[in-house]
Amino acid sequence: xxxxxxxxxxxxxxxxxxxxxxxxxxxxxxxxxxxxxxxxxxxxxxxxxxxxxxxxxxxxxxxxxxxxxxxxxxxxxxxxxxxxxxxxxxxxxxxxxxxxxxxxxxxxxxxxxxxxxxxxx
Amino acid sequence: xxxxxxxxxxxxxxxxxxxxxxxxxxxxxxxxxxxxxxxxxxxxxxxxxxxxxxxxxxxxxxxxxxxxxxxxxxxxxxxxxxxxxxxxxxxxxxxxxxxxxxxxxxxxxxxxxxxxxxxxxxxxxxxxxxxxxxxxxxxxxxxxxxxxxxxxxxxxxxxxxxxxxxxxxxxxxxxxxxxxxxxxxxxxxxxxxxxxxxxxxxxxxxxxxxxxxxxxxxxxxxxxxxxxxxxxxxxxxxxxxxxxxxxxxxxxxxxxxxxxxxxxxxxxxxxxxxxxxxxxxxxxxxxxxxxxxxxxxxxxxxxxxxxxxxxxxxxxxxxxxxxxxxxxxxxxxxxxxxxxxxxxxxxxxxxxxxxxxxxxxxxxxxxxxxxxxxxxxxxxxxx
Numbered sequence: 001x002x003x004x005x006x007x008x009x010x011x012x013x014x015x016x017x018x019x020x021x022x023x024x025x026x027x028x029x030x031x032x033x034x035x036x037x038x039x040x041x042x043x044x045x046x047x048x049x050x051x052x053x054x055x056x057x058x059x060x061x062x063x064x065x066x067x068x069x070x071x072x073x074x075x076x077x078x079x080x081x082x083x084x085x086x087x088x089x090x091x092x093x094x095x096x097x098x099x100x101x102x103x104x105x106x107x108x109x110x111x112x113x114x115x116x117x118x119x120x121x
Numbered sequence: 122x123x124x125x126x127x128x129x130x131x132x133x134x135x136x137x138x139x140x141x142x143x144x145x146x147x148x149x150x151x152x153x154x155x156x157x158x159x160x161x162x163x164x165x166x167x168x169x170x171x172x173x174x175x176x177x178x179x180x181x182x183x184x185x186x187x188x189x190x191x192x193x194x195x196x197x198x199x200x201x202x203x204x205x206x207x208x209x210x211x212x213x214x215x216x217x218x219x220x221x222x223x224x225x226x227x228x229x230x231x232x233x234x235x236x237x238x239x240x241x242x243x244x245x246x247x248x249x250x251x252x253x254x255x256x257x258x259x260x261x262x263x264x265x266x267x268x269x270x271x272x273x274x275x276x277x278x279x280x281x282x283x284x285x286x287x288x289x290x291x292x293x294x295x296x297x298x299x300x301x302x303x304x305x306x307x308x309x310x311x312x313x314x315x316x317x318x319x320x321x322x323x324x325x326x327x328x329x330x331x332x333x334x335x336x337x338x339x340x341x342x343x344x345x346x347x348x349x350x351x352x353x354x355x356x357x358x359x360x361x362x363x364x365x366x367x368x369x370x371x372x373x374x375x376x377x378x379x380x381x382x383x384x385x386x387x388x389x390x391x392x393x394x395x396x397x398x399x400x401x402x403x404x405x406x407x408x409x410x411x412x413x414x415x416x417x418x419x420x421x422x423x424x425x426x427x428x429x430x431x432x433x434x435x436x437x438x439x440x441x442x443x444x445x446x447x448x449x450x451x452x453x454x455x456x457x458x459x460x461x462x463x464x465x466x467x468x469x470x471x472x473x474x475x476x477x478x479x480x481x482x483x484x485x486x487x488x489x490x491x492x493x494x495x496x497x498x499x500x501x502x503x504x
Binding site: 031032034035037053055056057058059060079 | 157158162163164165167354355357358427428429431453454456461483
């Protein structure tokens with residue numbers, strides 16, 4: 001069960017840790033990624049602040065922390081092979097894991113139906 | 122995000138419907154709806170061009186005819202030389218040359234291609250500058266030349282190592298052309314003006330075709346299995362790897378041809394002591410810089426890490442502290458290099474290949490090394 005932000009990130013919950021990536025719609029809009037910069041493990045973010053950067057041939061885009069918390073793990077595979085984010089955005093192309101500080105922030109995110117309505121709109 | 126309504130008020134090229142049929146993502150560029158990329162994507166389109174042949178729509182660019190009342194191209198050339206520091210008078214019929222329009226301070230107003238069509242000249246100028254260039258030509262050459270946009274023409278490019286075979290299948294004479302030759306050729310039944318040139322560093326052709334025949338010609342070209350349509354995204358990464366300037370980014374009224382490392386476009390005839398020395402706007406500044414050098418220079422920049430360094434990034438001489446010494450004017454990822462590539466302006470003292478500078482990227486200073494241009498060896502057919 002994924003949750004989504006209006007900025008086209010997804011979260012997969014596992015206890016109090018959320019795995020974060022960008023949606024298939026987002027990767028398609030960005031095009032082929034050539035560079036991914038991930039936060040350091042142990043970094044803390046407030047909700048909506050820039051936590052990572054993905055770059056396509058054309059442009060750089062910030063990835064925002066979808067919820068406040070501390071980064072517990074990052075996916076080094078995507079820094080070596082940014083194309084994983086294009087080929088498998090919700091699987092092997094995950095970006096980082098964050099320990100959720102405030103569960104209420106998660107509840108306020110979009111569910112799949114809400115996100116689909118957002119990108120259709 | 123691409124909202125189709127974004128492009129609703131834009132000018133359309135004669136190939137607009139074809140782009141949409143081919144699945145292009147259309148974006149606004151210089152007042153036109155242009156294809157950024159097709160479903161294959163920028164990386165693949167770039168690599169396909171270097172490996173085979175890419176088809177580009179560059180119909181947004183301006184095509185201008187310059188005609189002297191005498192009906193002699195030489196008179197039009199003499200007139201044009203009052204606006205550009207290039208040697209146009211010695212340009213033989215059927216040949217093309219690169220030039221820049223300069224202003225009275227030596228700054229660059231646009232860059233362009235000029236071809237000699239025996240009784241007139243044809244200029245190809247940048248889309249964003251074509252209205253200004255037309256006005257400039259008409260004002261400055263009044264009485265000496267008629268200046269008319271070449272109406273109802275599309276402009277397309279076929280670029281890559283298989284471009285010759287692709288064109289030769291439609292017109293065998295194309296194979297005999299050399300780099301910068303310009304010939305009238307009939308392609309898929311259309312009377313075209315074809316130059317062997319381009320903006321990718323590859324061998325290839327640029328084809329001016331009547332607007333009403335452009336779709337049929339492009340359909341004939343993409344029917345060749347070697348050819349794939351390529352959008353503006355890959356056009357930019359291809360020209361950057363080839364070390365070619367983008368007007369408005371790498372060149373502008375604040376840069377001179379000497380600062381822009383374009384001295385090669387100013388031959389002896391126009392330099393101090395030449396047979397037609399000076400006589401172009403800003404000659405005093407440009408001739409002095411040719412003799413004494415300029416304070417800063419356009420160079421290639423190879424970021425040492427994997428992070429692309431983009432246009433606008435400030436360049437520093439040290440990993441921390443100090444004032445910026447230069448600026449990146451074009452930058453991105455070079456798919457054929459598999460690494461980031463950039464160009465920018467640096468002080469002459471820091472322009473030697475191998476000099477390490479630091480680019481500010483999101484508040485971090487990343488090392489970049491001054492690199493020889495181009496990043497990929499050109500494959501023009503010079504002989």
